[in-house]
Amino acid sequence: MESDNLYTSCTQCPRNCKVDRTQTTGFCTQNEKLRAAVACLHFGEEPLVTVFGGSGTIFLTGCNLRCAFCQNYQISQQNMGRDLSKEEFAEICLRLQDAGAENINLVTPSHHIPLLAEFLTEARKRGLTLPICWNSSGYDSPHMLELLDGLVTIWLPDFKTLNSPLSESLFGAKNYPEASKKALTWMIEHNPLNIVQVEKDGVKKDKILQGVIIRHLFLPGRFMETADILDWLKQNADGKAIISLMSQYTPVPFKGTEAELERRRKALSVIENRLVNTTEDADLRDLIEAYDFEYLFYQDLSTDTDWLPDFNRPQPFSNALAKVIWHWNENFTTKL
Numbered sequence: 001m002e003s004d005n006l007y008t009s010c011t012q013c014p015r016n017c018k019v020d021r022t023q024t025t026g027f028c029t030q031n032e033k034l035r036a037a038v039a040c041l042h043f044g045e046e047p048l049v050t051v052f053g054g055s056g057t058i059f060l061t062g063c064n065l066r067c068a069f070c071q072n073y074q075i076s077q078q079n080m081g082r083d084l085s086k087e088e089f090a091e092i093c094l095r096l097q098d099a100g101a102e103n104i105n106l107v108t109p110s111h112h113i114p115l116l117a118e119f120l121t122e123a124r125k126r127g128l129t130l131p132i133c134w135n136s137s138g139y140d141s142p143h144m145l146e147l148l149d150g151l152v153t154i155w156l157p158d159f160k161t162l163n164s165p166l167s168e169s170l171f172g173a174k175n176y177p178e179a180s181k182k183a184l185t186w187m188i189e190h191n192p193l194n195i196v197q198v199e200k201d202g203v204k205k206d207k208i209l210q211g212v213i214i215r216h217l218f219l220p221g222r223f224m225e226t227a228d229i230l231d232w233l234k235q236n237a238d239g240k241a242i243i244s245l246m247s248q249y250t251p252v253p254f255k256g257t258e259a260e261l262e263r264r265r266k267a268l269s270v271i272e273n274r275l276v277n278t279t280e281d282a283d284l285r286d287l288i289e290a291y292d293f294e295y296l297f298y299q300d301l302s303t304d305t306d307w308l309p310d311f312n313r314p315q316p317f318s319n320a321l322a323k324v325i326w327h328w329n330e331n332f333t334t335k336l
Helices: 086-098 113-125 142-148 164-171 176-190 223-236 258-268 278-291
Strands: 034-042 055-060 082-084 104-107 132-135 194-200 203-217 242-246 296-298 322-327
Touching: 034 086, 034 113, 055 086, 082 086, 086 104, 086 113, 086 322, 104 113, 113 142, 142 176, 164 176, 164 258, 176 203, 176 223, 203 223, 223 242, 223 278, 278 296
Parallel strands: 055 104, 104 132, 203 242, 242 296
Antiparallel strands: 034 055, 034 082, 034 322, 194 203
């Protein structure tokens, strides 16, 4: 499978745009260049991923979905970031490794699989030894994931909904449910769980070296959507993957053109755009107790919205949540 062909007639994700990304941009808003916004040690991921040193997270620009509630919309939908060469990408990975990262965590990577396979291979040649984590929306194509088999060992996909009309309204992808089920099945079959215990200063923690952690974000007012997702996961993933149920849905103070804001308002009208309430939290806890998953994380309910990122800032997150190693604006570049 030639890398050039995958950009001149792009079928890298289930959208199958067949756009020539060497001449224009696809639905993902990206051409054939790899673009990124921020690299940091991130401490807000699941404990198995952050462990002691934090996850070496690289936020890539663009996305093959258009989630109306995306907290990273500045980079996923508004093209914020800077193009990276293979050498620069490898250098960022090595900076993260030197800073103590537990893994290299690629956020929204699904629209650049050929380049990432090439760039990660280069980073390996230059001394990168950390596990690679694929942090995606779940809107991936198994035939493309084959290019990453053995290179990526930790998979952190979303599993957003099994409701096609809802996915069309919120994400711009009517085929999301079927596509994501196929992708998750491939990830689980190719990556059996490998969790080890590590120790630092007398404290022991679990660390994932290989396997799948499936995330699902509960949408306020959409309890049955989550019940359907958990039912599928119980039948197809329990004991073979880790489940991470998130209750952090937060209304985002979007900035953009009036056309962008109107599109978001229309899309968000199909859900209740608000924080999760205590009644929903209690119902979710009852639901996961009834399913009794072998390995499941669930977030404590919080009304804090200070964690919402702003990628214009040299520190997009709170200092407690992340340590920035590299920023797309060269004036903010951090030297180790």
